[in-house]
Amino acid sequence: MTTSSTSSTSTSASAGPVVGVLALQGDVREHLAALTAAGATPRQVRRPEELAEVAGLVIPGGESTTMSKLAVVFGLLEPLRERVRAGMPVYGTCAGMIMLADKILDGRDDQETIGGIDMIVRRNAFGRQNESFEAQVEMRGVEGGPVEGVFIRAPWVESVGGGAEVLATFDGHTVAVRQGHVLATSFHPELTGDHRVHALFVDMVRSA
């Protein structure tokens, strides 16, 4: 019953790189649609053998504690870490940003992350749902004006190490970071219909 991305008009998907969306939990469908619009061929990834077939991976928004737990239970965490270490391009939004942080604050004590960016991320840093907001965000590497930032119980980046580059800030807090082949945003471009950040990521996959 989960037919996806019916609104896509793309028929030339065969040319795009195969990009997975980690589909343990979260807003998977929106990322599949955004990736299609950005010229990629998207796939859901829930198993190690599915991970092996993709050239890049999006880790969606969702509940990071749930994703982390399921990744451990279903034997995906180590394969994910290995692929990221080996240079597979990865893009994480919100919970996905948390999953890509080498260190997190305000997480559960047993919460595992994949890591990949030398940064410390604070969970739910912008507050609870009543504080969730949207705002315009300038993002380095994304041309054509600010992106619409949708921040939902969003994390922010407390600090980054030497290898990581800050791409955007909001209200003095870092909300977009890139370290080589790994990209992360606190906000959710997949909810906006503006596919420029996904296009940036698909370019990263193409040139990897």
Place this chain on the structure above:
Amino acid sequence: MSITPASTSNSEAPATGTARVKRGMAEQLKGGVIMDVVTPEQAKVAEDAGAVAVMALERVPADIRKDGGVARMSDPDMIEGIINAVSIPVMAKSRIGHFVEAQVLQSLGVDYIDESEVLTPADEVNHSDKWSFTTPFVCGATNLGEALRRIAEGAAMIRSKGEAGTGNVVEAVRHLRQIKGEIARLRGLDNHELYAAAKEIRAPYELVAEVARTGKLPVVLFSAGGVATPADAALMRQLGAEGVFVGSGIFKSGDPAKRAAAIVKATTFYDDPKVIADASRNLGEAMVGINCDTLPESERYASRGW
């Protein structure tokens, strides 16, 4: 950065409580399980098991049924205790049409308000105006017209009503099939027919036309009411629910921690019978359950709300 943007907008005042932020919150819950809990300890068990959110309430629906009387919003102390116990989102229930209970829940900082038929309705004509809140609402529905009326009132998430507190999934199946079936039927109508269809299901034309065009509700659709096993959760997902609420099914069972984790696994791998089989092993006793056809009309929660 090679471009000079026209704005210094990164310091522009952020907009809270927008439809996109409210509906977007529900999008983040997809593929997940939301569990009813009555104590901070239960909330922790749910979080440990991988719940995407918890529903804080004083009594699970099975006990509300047993106890009878008027069921109301929970004690703020109890809700705050749960908010402080876990890091995942916390939802709480207001009575249908009791917008002051909803105001109180918003002031407590709950992440979602369930305007719920499980509590005793406070207004037999009107539901709360959900647009006037910053906190998003989820509402139950038994059919497409009801779902779209709730969305018109501002609901940012819909769940099937099912028959809460019975441990019997039959009504949730009925409601989800009804909603999905009506959406499929709208897809087959031409533009001329949509006006009459809107009138027939008593829903705003604009929403009916949107559903006919997109083939889905404009908000996330979960299932609730009677899910008690991993297979129940997977069934609802295969029928088209984007996630599940589990009420009495977990903490009225023999081994709540194990059952909760099992339902989470089956909800993610809803289309993989092997995973569901493994998740279903040795869970201990499920909640006893009630046959819905023996329930008198006055005890059917699904008929509350209009």
